[in-house]
Amino acid sequence: MLRSLYSAISGLKNHQVKMDVIGNNIANVNTTGFKRSRVTFSTMLSQTMKGAGSPSANQGGTNPAQIGLGSMLSSIDQIMTEGSSQSTGKNTDMMIQGKGFFVLQNNGETVYSRAGAFTQDNDGTLVEPGTGAKVMGYMYGVERMVDDSTTTDVDESKIDWTQLEAIRFNIGENPPLVTPAAISIPRDAWAKSGDSWVYSNPSLIGATATITGGGTLDSARGTITVPPTGTDPTLSTTAYNTFTITNHDAKYADGTDIPLATLSSFSIDSKGAITGVYSNGDASATRIIGQVAVANFANEAGLQNLGNSFYAASNNSGAASIAGAGEDGRGAIIPSTVEMSNVDLSQEFTDMIVTQRGFQANSRVITVSDSLLQELIDLKRG
Known part of the structure; x- marks a missing residue:
């Protein structure tokens, strides 16, 4: 054939x-x-029809056929390569200018994407709208969510760079409550009331004594007998109803009189830091919510395409190196902009x-x- x-x-x-x-x-x-x-x-x-021949003194070499x-x-x-930028005017949209990928959590699995068209869900979490995958980042220190009907204290700790979690925008509405303290009062508090009595035995040699009240003197023995006229001492106690109180539901405030604020707007800078502005209008109400995480790979072309504009790390892409935007060669974040296709x-x-x-x-x-x-x-x- x-x-x-x-x-x-x-x-x-x-x-x-x-x-x-x-x-x-x-x-x-x-x-x-x-x-x-x-x-x-x-x-x-290739099928070799004739092998190569070596040259000699009398004959030149031949190439293989x-x-x-x-x-x-x-x-x-x-x-x-990077695609062109498209301004959207939507403050949840982002583009990475340079190397790097957004980090998302889709059904418990970590995936990566260059598509930065994001939105907020009902819980205020930044998500990819098509799949609901959560955008991951480094959140401002928030310990718990509480009811907004009471005065609470906002913890001003720094961003925790060791914990990667879903980015939420509504933390200003429910800031963390200061941990309730247990109030303890000791019980069984006793106090005694009475006089101190001192009995002394002085020397009677050469002394004179007057005996009244029916007492007797024994000169031979040198003793005096006096009948007692006192009464037995009494011991009384007074109960003050003391007890211990431990209240784990106590709420208290330690701060200013600024009313509880809600997150009215936010902005994202080139490093991916999300800054929230609170509705009370006070300058001190501006708070950093968190920072968008950016992943970098030794070999971007080695990533495995999963669909939905998601990528996964492969054996040839190397492990993801995750940090903030603009660090160690990672690209900068352009807010309200998305990256178009590079086709x-x-x-x-x-x-x-x-x-x-x-x-x-x-x-x-x-x-x-x-x-x-x-x-x-x-x-x-x-």
Whole structure:
């Protein structure tokens, strides 16, 4: 059987794959954050008809004679160049200018994306609107959520860079309550009331004594006997109803008289820091809510495409290095802007024409090879 048939078939298959990739690129020409792909081919095995000959003193060397057996798919590469920017005017939209990916949590799995068209859900969490995946970042120190019907204290600790969590915008409405303290009063408090009595035994030698009240004196023994006229002492206690109180539901305030504020607006800077403005209008009500996390990879093209504009780390992408925007080579955040697809239609149409001609040429090889086989069959008839 003619080798040209199989070589042409491999060419048809490969050009069909390339056409599939071009079609996907064109289909996503307006997809936010989309990265186009390209296809490369390589040669298949070659059949050696004659090996190479070494040169000698009397004869020159000869090159090998080989017949190729077609082409094969070498790679499908993602071109991770930055797309053009598109201003949206929506304050939850973001674009990374430079390297890096947004970090999201989708159904408990960490994924990455260049598409920064985000919105808020009912809980005030920043999410990807199509899937509900939560945008991850470093939140301002918030310990718990409380009822907004009481005065509470807002903790002003710094951002915790060790904990990656979903970004929420409504923390200004329910700031954390100062931890209630247990009030303890000791019980069984006793006090005694009475006089101190001192008995002394002085020397009686050479002394005179007057006995009244019916007492007797024994001069031989040197003793005096006096009948007691007192009464037995009494012991009394007074109960003060003391006890211990432990109140774990106590609420108290330690701050200013500024009323509870709600988050009225927010802004995002180039480092991804989200600053909230509170409704009470006081200058001190401006607070940093958190910072958007940006992931970087040693090999961005090695990321695995999951669909929904999500990527996952692979064996060849390297582990994600996550930090704030603008750090260690990471790109800056452009707020109220999204990154468009990096598909160039003029390039895609040119590639499509070349691919179409390549497919046609391989089809013609099959047609001509079939004609040759038909000629061989007709030889018998002749």
